[in-house]
Amino acid sequence: MADGREQIKMAEDVKFKVSIDGIPVEVSPGTTILNAARQIGGDIVPPAMCYYSKLQGSGGKCRTCLVKVSKGSEKDPRPMPKLVASCRTTVMDGMEVQNITSPEVMEARKGVVEMLLINHPLDCPICDQAGECHLQDLSYQHGLASTRYEFERRTFDKIDIGDKVQLHMTRCILCYRCVFVADQLTPQRVHGILGRGDAAEISTYIENAIDNEFSGNVIDVCPVGALTDKTFRFKNRVWFTKPVEAHRDCPTCSGKVTLWYKGEEVLRVTARKDEYGEVEAFICNTCRFDKKATSDWTIEGPRDVKPTSVISLNHYDELAPPPVVKKSLSLQEANKDQFERAKELL
Numbered sequence: 439m440a441d442g443r444e445q446i447k448m449a450e451d452v453k454f455k456v457s458i459d460g461i462p463v464e465v466s467p468g469t470t471i472l473n474a475a476r477q478i479g480g481d482i483v484p485p486a487m488c489y490y491s492k493l494q495g496s497g498g499k500c501r502t503c504l505v506k507v508s509k510g511s512e513k514d515p516r517p518m519p520k521l522v523a524s525c526r527t528t529v530m531d532g533m534e535v536q537n538i539t540s541p542e543v544m545e546a547r548k549g550v551v552e553m554l555l556i557n558h559p560l561d562c563p564i565c566d567q568a569g570e571c572h573l574q575d576l577s578y579q580h581g582l583a584s585t586r587y588e589f590e591r592r593t594f595d596k597i598d599i600g601d602k603v604q605l606h607m608t609r610c611i612l613c614y615r616c617v618f619v620a621d622q623l624t625p626q627r628v629h630g631i632l633g634r635g636d637a638a639e640i641s642t643y644i645e646n647a648i649d650n651e652f653s654g655n656v657i658d659v660c661p662v663g664a665l666t667d668k669t670f671r672f673k674n675r676v677w678f679t680k681p682v683e684a685h686r687d688c689p690t691c692s693g694k695v696t697l698w699y700k701g702e703e704v705l706r707v708t709a710r711k712d713e714y715g716e717v718e719a720f721i722c723n724t725c726r727f728d729k730k731a732t733s734d735w736t737i738e739g740p741r742d743v744k745p746t747s748v749i750s751l752n753h754y755d756e757l758a759p760p761p762v763v764k765k766s767l768s769l770q771e772a773n774k775d776q777f778e779r780a781k782e783l784l
Contacts (some may be wrong), residue, residue, distance in 0.1 A: 440653070441532060452466070452467060453530050454466070454467055454533070455531060456471075456529045456532075456534075457462040458471070458475050458478060459482045459535070459538060459539045460539065461478050461482060462773055463477055465517060467528075467529075468528055469528065470524060470526065470528055471505055471524035471527050471528075471533075471535055472484055472497075472524040472525040472527055472587065473491070474529050475524065475535075476756075482538060483714075484501070484502070484504070485502045486503045486525055486549075487500035487502050487554070487572055487661050488525075488613035488614060488661075490618070490716055491714075492717060493615065493622060494618070494622060494661070494722075496525075496614065496615060497724065498522070498525060499612065499614060500611065500613055500614060501523060501550045501761055502523065502547060502548060502550050502551070502554075502766035503523055504521040504523060504546050504550070505524045505535050506518075506521055506522075506535065506540045506542055507522060507533060507535055507536075508536055508538075509532065510529075510530060510533060510742050511530035511532055512532030513530075513532075513638070521692070524537075545574075547580050548581070551573075551576050551577055552582055552583050552586070554579060554611050555573075555581065556585075556587050557591045558611065559591070560575060561582070564672075566663060566666045566671055566672065567660075567666065568663075568675065569675060569676040569747075569749055570676055570715075570749070571662055572661040572662070591608075592608070592636065594606075597649045599629055599641075599642050601655070601700075602654060602667065602668050602669060603648060603653060603654065603656060603666070603667070603728075604665075604668050604671065605643070605664060605665055605667065606663060606665075610639070611661070611662055611664075612638060613660075614631070615656075615659040615661070616629070616659060616660055617629070617630050617631065617640070618659075619720075620656065623720055624649065624650045624651075624652050624653065628642055629642045629648055630648075637784065638764050640664070644667075648691065651722050651724070652721075652726065653723060654721070654726040655717065655720045656712070656717075658675070658708055658709050658720075661715070670705055671779075674705055675753040676748075676749050677748045677749055679698040679699060679700050679705055681735060681742050682738075682739065682740055683696055684711065684735035684736060684737050685735065685736055685738065686729065686734060686735050686736060688722065688724065688725055689724040690722040691720065692720075693709055693725060693733075694709075695696075695725055695726075695736075696708050696709070696710050696741055697732075697735060702732070706730075707721075707726050707729065707730060708721075708726070709726075710741075713744070
């Protein structure tokens with residue numbers, strides 16, 4: 439028994455040495471390349487539109503996280519013949535990976551973004567996801583200035599899947615996140631992927647409505663504007679609101695949320711998200727839709743927003759002191775000063 443515990447401890451102590459864009463990191467066996475990059479952080483972290491660390495089985499669908507493995511491992515240093523999805527590929531000891539340092543990866547990512555935008559409408563000016571949209575960020579970084587697609591885009595009518603959630607399937611990129619949330623967080627899933635290939639779509643079967651205590655979380659996990667909060671639609675832009683972290687004693691969920699204020703009014707309530715846009719703890723519909731008064735919550739303080747995010751517009755944790763302005767001369771003093779200079783010249 440003691441030997442077994444020692445073997446388990448030794449296995450836990452084993453670390454693989456990996457290099458990503460020339461930056462070394464030590465990770466546990468079984469770690470994916472994407473999560474290894476996240477341990478380093480910064481610009482070398484591949485983007486991810488379908489992978490979600492809190493959802494089992496997610497990843498491997500959008501292909502935005504493609505990377506190049508230039509060295510497989512110490513035992514087998516041969517490079518992998520094709521680009522691989524970093525969210526699905528586990529590391530090996532001695533592996534060397536290229537992300538932003540590989541022109542091949544950047545060109546492939548540009549092609550993936552172009553494919554995602556083939557049917558996606560350019561309605562950012564009226565989309566409630568604007569300012570929080572991962573596809574918007576990707577298209578800014580890797581997208582083309584114009585489209586080469588000449589055929590008619592596929593379109594869908596907007597439908598309500600429940601009394602609080604509206605589905606705009608035209609914007610959907612089929613990342614499956616909302617399906618995984620319903621599978622793993624709710625007792626009975628009633629929506630999913632219908633059809634195959636170009637006819638595939640997210641929908642409910644025979645007009646079933648999503649009706650469960652955690653259905654609102656499909657809004658938070660959607661990386662685009664396909665699933666939106668009907669109670670917040672067209673009320674405001676996120677960069678005109680102020681995110682504040684708060685909590686309450688909720689018997690159903692963690693009760694830890696972000697309140698989005700406009701003045702003294704709470705326009706919407708969302709789950710808290712980490713630096714990769716993933717929900718830290720899923721929240722119930724009561725917290726999300728029914729508790730929109732400041733008195734319902736214990737306020738913790740302003741949410742920390744990245745300076746690179748448009749949401750940080752006009753948000754300051756601490757105001758800088760006013761600059762010291764040199765006191766200007768009065769008219770009488772100025773005339774006296776000019777008179778003294780004129781005397782010196784004479």
